[in-house]
Structures are given as structure tokens and as C-alpha cells.
Amino acid sequence: MPASALARNIASQITLLVTTGELVAGDHVRTQHLADRFGVSRSPVREAMQVLSEQGLLEQKENRGFFVKELPESQIVEPVSDEAKPFEVENDYQRLAEDWLMDRIPAEMTEGALRDRYHVTKAQLSDMLMRALREGWAERKQGYGWRFLPVAKTPEAFEQIYRFRMLIEPAAMLEPGFILDRRIIHEQRRIQTRMLETDIARLPAERLLHNGSLFHEELIKMSNNPFFHLSLVRVNQMRRLLEYRSRVDRDRLVVQCQDHLAILDLLERGEVADASYAMRRHLGGALSRKSPIAWSWSHQAQEKS
């Protein structure tokens, strides 16, 4: 199964559609539909589907295409988290981010040194640095080399992010351009309900956190002020760096989902001001529960390479 990076990535996205319940057993998976949805051509989609049919998630019928196979659910989750990590570069990026968070690399490095350390090609390194650049903790030096910026390394950063979110997320609902989007509400209700019913117990932590971020990002979109949305997406990206190493408290997630559903109820009844207040309390709750992360590592003795 030597499939291309993009094909593997798409394969994992298709698997996600199945585990999310958007695709169920027996559904006809159309090549062009998925290609449009993911913004790619049919070639990698097709390749991904072939891989998945080898893995037994899909079934290929001659000249009719691929269909979701009926399977015991336990078999669905496993193969995904094992091999098909979304994006290859993701791993390298995470390594870089973690090294910087833990002060294992100096604040300024040349590209050559980085390429040497991570054994990547120029283009791959470029991807990694572009992500770091976009997320605001790396920048080119004027001459040669890169500089990493000291952000979000301390426990306080976590608090600061939540205080920022407590400001913009409730305010977003009170924007003059705010319009209730029933499709978003409905979709989020579906996801959150499913989380409570089955996902919290079974899905990997990574995806649970993703669903949580998604809820907030979809809601803030309804403000119709793209700058609120952009800002939230960005702080969430940084938050993910911090939470990456945390163990997930699944009991807390239950409360979180209940909060989310309550906010959706208020919004659907048109009680926007109440929803805004509930959002503030929801975020405040997460903040007061203090950092759920094992911070110990940030104080350990550190190797400077």
C-alpha cells in the first residue's frame, strides 16, 4: 500500500466521515462528490478509496464504484489512528513545536541546522516553518536564519487564551451582523449529541478536542464578522499546541457537551443575549478549572542542542 501522502490524508478524512456517522453502511461513495468536497481532483480520492477497500472499510463493485461496508464498529477506529495521520508534515511540525515549547532548540536557527535536525527536505522544512509562521511563533530573521518567539510556553498562556476567548466569543453573538444559521446549529447539535452518546467514550483524544474547537469556531462564524472568526481560529491553533500533551478528562467533556447543547438551545429559541452570557460562563468555567495540563515538563531541566 505505497499510497501518496495526499491519498493517505484523504483516506483518513473519508474514515472520519464514516466514524462521524455522516456516511453509513451501504452508502454509495461518489468519487467526484468527495473530490469537490475536499477541493482535489478524482485521482487521489480514487487512490484513497482503493486503499480503504483493501483495509476493508469500503467495498468496490465493478464499474459501479465504492460502497461503505457493514462492519463491527471496533474495526473502524483502529486502522485510522494507527497509520493514516492527517498530513505527513503534521508530525514534523509537532516535533518542532514541541522542541521549542520545551526549550530543546535555541531561539535562532539556520535552515540548514533545522533540516539537519529533522532530516527533512527544503520544501518540507518550508511547510513546517510556514505553519509556525502562520501561528505566530516563528519569523524569518532579516538576514539568514529563523527566530522563534516566546509565546504560549507558560501556564499563564492558557489562562490568557481563555480570557481572550471570554471576550470575543460572547461579544461575537452581539455583533450587528449576527445571523442565526440553522444548518450550523443543526449540524453542531448532531455532533455534540453523538459525542455524549458514544464518542466521548471511544474516540481518540485528538478528535474530541477537535470537535470542541469546531463548535466554537462554527458558532463565531455566525457573527458574520470574519475577524472574530479568524482570531479565534488562531488562538485555538496555539491552544492545540499546549493541549497536545494533556490527558483528556472525559468527565469534564460531558459537562462541556452539555454546556454546548444548552447554548444551542438558547440560540435556537432566539435568546441570543442569554446564549452570549451562557457562552461566557462556559468559558469562564473552563478557565477556573485551572490548567488541565501536566505542566511539569516546562520546569524540567532542559537540553539546549
Add this chain to the structure above:
Amino acid sequence: MPASALARNIASQITLLVTTGELVAGDHVRTQHLADRFGVSRSPVREAMQVLSEQGLLEQKENRGFFVKELPESQIVEPVSDEAKPFEVENDYQRLAEDWLMDRIPAEMTEGALRDRYHVTKAQLSDMLMRALREGWAERKQGYGWRFLPVAKTPEAFEQIYRFRMLIEPAAMLEPGFILDRRIIHEQRRIQTRMLETDIARLPAERLLHNGSLFHEELIKMSNNPFFHLSLVRVNQMRRLLEYRSRVDRDRLVVQCQDHLAILDLLERGEVADASYAMRRHLGGALSRKSPIAWSWSHQAQEKS
């Protein structure tokens, strides 16, 4: 005068130091000092200084280094805005941004097509796209090519940015981590005072706008919550794209500077809550004065290449 891009860039930064009044006639300009300050080595600084001494801004004394030359002020401003635009890539980036804002390019393009259109090399194109990526209006497609996102193209975007700023900038002053930094206050007072006295009448629009943004960005730093600062920097970058084509209303700038000085007064007296309120009114004022930009072009017939 075939100097490297970095040298020219540094030359313009040095010129800025002179026009800002940080360096005055007769000062000894030390190579290592500037190199440290700009985060580069001595080589490009030296080259820049040689260029500037050819232009007559500096004077080189044998084995003693460079000194600021006494000059009629009119001669100082001219050569800068003429040729030494900060960063070469800046120009290409501006062209790309403008083309996208004016819908002269399609929403999705391959790298080849872009390189073709702007006659740049791969690395140069990479720089341009990296900036667009960081500023949030471009992203890689999963397969080949880039996608440009529809942001900040309409008159409403201007309003949205100001509403976002009206939320975060006053709130930043009320953050628990807020600490008054007298150095920042002092430096900004100097700049704003100088603006009122001489700069508004004489400096190019670009630099006036820069000083305005700088004021707000420096102030929000004092919240000691880097996420407030990052967010503001980002929306300001987008705002700059919009304001780039605008003519500057210099009368309005006078009021603006007076507002800024008033806010500094309040802060220095420790009346932070009042300062926060003043900031909100200040931003609200800019908003109510409606968009100062000639929006006509955004409605014109458009060529899709």
C-alpha cells in the same frame, strides 16, 4: 549603487531613524549597534551605510566610521520614498494583494501561473504567499495550487475591523496583567507630539499610517496578554491592505493625534478605566466617520485573467 536587497532595506531603516529624530546630525553611527538592533550581521549594515554616504545622508571618516551629516531637512525625506522601499518582496506582495482585492485574479491559481504572472522565482513567490498565508487570505489547496479567501474586500470589512478593535483594545487595558510601561508611554508621546508639530505636514502617507498603527500596537502590549497584541497586529495588517489606496485626510490625523495624546495622559495619571473608555470613543469616532477610502474601484467592471 547595486546594493543587496537587505542592504537597501537597512538603508531605509537607517533613514527612518534620522527622520524620526532618533539620530541627529553629528551622531556617530556604530555598525555593531545597528547590526544588533536589526538582528543582522555587520556586513549588510556596512553596505547600507556606504550607500547612504553616497546619497549624502551620512559621512564616512577614514577608519573612524560613519556620522550623520548636517543637511537641509527637505533633502532627507526625498530619496527614501523614491527608491528604497522596505523589502523588495513588499512590492510584489502588494501587487498580488491588490490584484486579489480587485478581483483581477481567480480564486484558485497554481504556483506556475502565479510565477508567470508576476515574473518571480520560486523563492520569491514563496515569500509573497507566505505573507498572504500569515495574513490569513491565502491557503494551499490539498493538492496543487493555492486558494485565495474572500476577506476584507468590501466596505463592510473596514467597519468590521473597527468593531473588533473597539472590543479588544479597551478590554486589553482592563486585563489583570496590565502594567503601565513608562518607556512605551514616553516614546509614543514623543512620536505623537512630533507628528502634530512637523510630521503630518511633511511625511509620506505610508509612514503616518504606520505611526498610527504603532501607537495602538504598543499600547495593547501593556496588557501583557500576547493574544490581544497578536490579534491586533493581524487585523492591522489587513487594514493596511485596504487603506493602501486611500488618500490621507491630514486634518483627521490631527484629531487622531490629539486623541492619542489624551489617552497617554490618562494612562500616565493611572486613570486606566478612563483611558479604556477614551480608547473606545476614539475608535468609535474613526468608525462613525465612515470609510475614508475610495471604494469605487470595488464596484467597477473587472477583468478576470
Add this chain to the structure above:
DNA sequence: TATTGGCTTTTTACAAAGCAAAATGCAATC
């Protein structure tokens, strides 16, 4: 008619070599 499956074309990624320029080390000078 819509969709698949195979095929061709287009586009990007990668590696190595040559080159421009930024960083750095060191002697000379104030």
C-alpha cells in the same frame, strides 16, 4: 444521464551544483 475506470497532460517535489550575499574572525586604527 451520471458515474466510473483508464489514460494523457500538467504541475509540483526533489537533488546537486554554482553563485550571490550574509555572517564571522582578525589585524589595524583610533
Add this chain to the structure above:
DNA sequence: GATTGCATTTTGCTTTGTAAAAAGCCAATA
């Protein structure tokens, strides 16, 4: 002792050729 001026080393951009992979086309099929 600090700073300049120059020589040397290091770095990264550019180019060229090649391989891999995605996009797009068209006939076959349900």
C-alpha cells in the same frame, strides 16, 4: 578597549534535470 575595514567561511537562492503525483479527458458502463 572599542570599533573599523577587510578576508574567510557559511548560508541560502537559483537553476537544471528527473521523478512523482495530481488534474483533466474520454470512452465504457450502469
